[in-house]
Amino acid sequence: MAVPLSFATLLFLAIVLAASAIRVLREYERGVVFQLGRFWMVKGPGLVLIIPAIQQMVRVDLRTVVLDVPPQDVISRDNVSVKVNAVVYFRVLDPQRAIIQVENFLMATSQLAQTTLRAVLGKHELDEMLAERERLNVDIQQALDAQTDAWGIKVSNVEIKHVDLNESMIRAIARQAEAERERRAKVIHAEGELQASEKLMQAAEMLSRQPGAMQLRYMQTLGSIATDKTNTIVFPMPVELLGGIHRSEKKDQGE
Helix, strand or coil, rough: CHHHHHHHHHHHHHHHHHHEEEEECCCCCEEEEEEEEEEEEEEEEEEECCCCEEEEEEEEEEECCEEEEEEEEECCCCCCCCEEEEEEEEEEEEEHHHHHHHCCCCHHHHHHHHHHHHHHHHHHHHHHHHHCHHHHHHHHHHHHHHHHHHCEEEEEEEEEEEEEECCHHHHHHHHHHHHHHHHHHHHHHHHHHHHHHHHHHHHHHHHHHHHHHHHHHHHHHHHHHHHHCCCCCCCCCCCCHHHHHHHHHHHHHCC
């Protein structure tokens, strides 16, 4: 009875060791293998064999990670306090450096994104935060990517989600926008008056060079006034018009 029992025990131990030595890594996973505490190689995907008690493996996910940066208190360059939150998209390019160079690359990237968000936005004014988000997104992404490159991490995109203002600042911005609209309306009105005066000046110069055109314009004005028969209108007769009529009568008499 002792021999079958020992054989069964050895068989069980062999099965346990074989099971502990087999690893299956998915297509998006890599295994960073350490042998007696020293880095050995990166394995995967697929079936991976590990020597129990001698080798250890750390799984690394290579898919893009979506990191939500919590709202950060930011003081802009023009001394306006706002709360800004963002989303960071990054992925591991070098599993070896991601495991060896930093203790927890997810936590480290999250903390770095928060500090970088405050540092970059603090160099810009509030109007830039509200109107030039695309450029600020690129600035933050480049600053993050430059620092995470040593960890084998690539920051592909950063998107600012919200820029929250307090009520007093919202009212101030509304007043500023209203004043800007009034200024534009006054400028447009002044430009219209200037263009109208230029056109009237050109018309006056043209009419002054052509007495006949002045007479025709005068007659058109009389015609438009004559349509209203409820009022009696007294108007002066231009000397130029009388001169033209007198000359025409002389011509008729001469003929």
